[in-house]
Amino acid sequence: MTHPIGVIGGVGPHAGLLLVERILAATEARRDQDHLPVALLSYADRIPDRTAFLEGYAPINPAGPILDVAADLARLGVQVAGIPCNTAHAPAIFDQVVAGLPRRAPGLRLLHLIDEAVVFVAQRVPRARRIGLLATLGTYRSGIYDVRLEKAGLLPVIPDSEMQEARVHRAIYDPDYGIKAHPGPVTERAMGELSEAIDHLAARGAEAVILGCTELSVAFRDPGRSPLPLVDATTALARALVRETAPARLLPLA
Numbered sequence: 001m002t003h004p005i006g007v008i009g010g011v012g013p014h015a016g017l018l019l020v021e022r023i024l025a026a027t028e029a030r031r032d033q034d035h036l037p038v039a040l041l042s043y044a045d046r047i048p049d050r051t052a053f054l055e056g057y058a059p060i061n062p063a064g065p066i067l068d069v070a071a072d073l074a075r076l077g078v079q080v081a082g083i084p085c086n087t088a089h090a091p092a093i094f095d096q097v098v099a100g101l102p103r104r105a106p107g108l109r110l111l112h113l114i115d116e117a118v119v120f121v122a123q124r125v126p127r128a129r130r131i132g133l134l135a136t137l138g139t140y141r142s143g144i145y146d147v148r149l150e151k152a153g154l155l156p157v158i159p160d161s162e163m164q165e166a167r168v169h170r171a172i173y174d175p176d177y178g179i180k181a182h183p184g185p186v187t188e189r190a191m192g193e194l195s196e197a198i199d200h201l202a203a204r205g206a207e208a209v210i211l212g213c214t215e216l217s218v219a220f221r222d223p224g225r226s227p228l229p230l231v232d233a234t235t236a237l238a239r240a241l242v243r244e245t246a247p248a249r250l251l252p253l254a
Helices: 013-025 050-054 063-075 091-104 113-124 137-142 144-151 161-173 188-203 214-219 233-245
Strands: 005-009 038-042 080-082 130-134 155-157 208-211 230-232
Touching: 005 013, 005 063, 005 233, 013 038, 013 214, 013 233, 038 063, 050 091, 050 137, 063 091, 080 233, 113 144, 113 208, 113 230, 113 233, 130 144, 130 188, 137 144, 137 161, 144 155, 161 188, 161 214, 188 214, 208 233, 214 233, 230 233
Parallel strands: 005 038, 005 080, 130 155, 130 208, 208 230
Antiparallel strands: none
């Protein structure tokens, strides 16, 4: 019997659903029963905003509530899980989660979304060396992608601070038109601002762009809307979860 894949959802809620969708898409299956078991727990009301914590606006570290969900998943028999939130992998949060796993969720292993996304760059755009990044302010300022891209021999290309704050972050978070408030359909204003940001990264020399926020995965379900190749971190995590659970069932990358 295959242990269920675990998804720590609610960060945000649509990102968890999309990760499950991508897990299904990455799995070789011809009937319902061929799909891998997946346990998604989406407790959005319990997990504080990750960027707000990193920026000093929220006093509670999301690591504690994330560990609560991990513990629930472990009780369901989950051995491998993922968090579909890039910002949750900032060391101030993720390191606390990992430190608490042996006590709170023994036997459960968390894959690292950022590491998997960087590995996926080589698979998705093997010739690209200058890699752009779209992400939340929390991820942007933490530098977690920069460090890992450089370690992989790649050059990170990030937006300038004005583009990041006035376009990228607002396209995700603005309460009137941002993706978190309007995930389906994503507003034209949000898409327009993200398109401006991609053009900005292209002008800075980016050859491909990592969608380093799972809300961006929701926005760019159709990658054809981008002039540059997109490396979707959510897809990277989904494929890694299948690989670590049932490697023989992982479909080749299209």
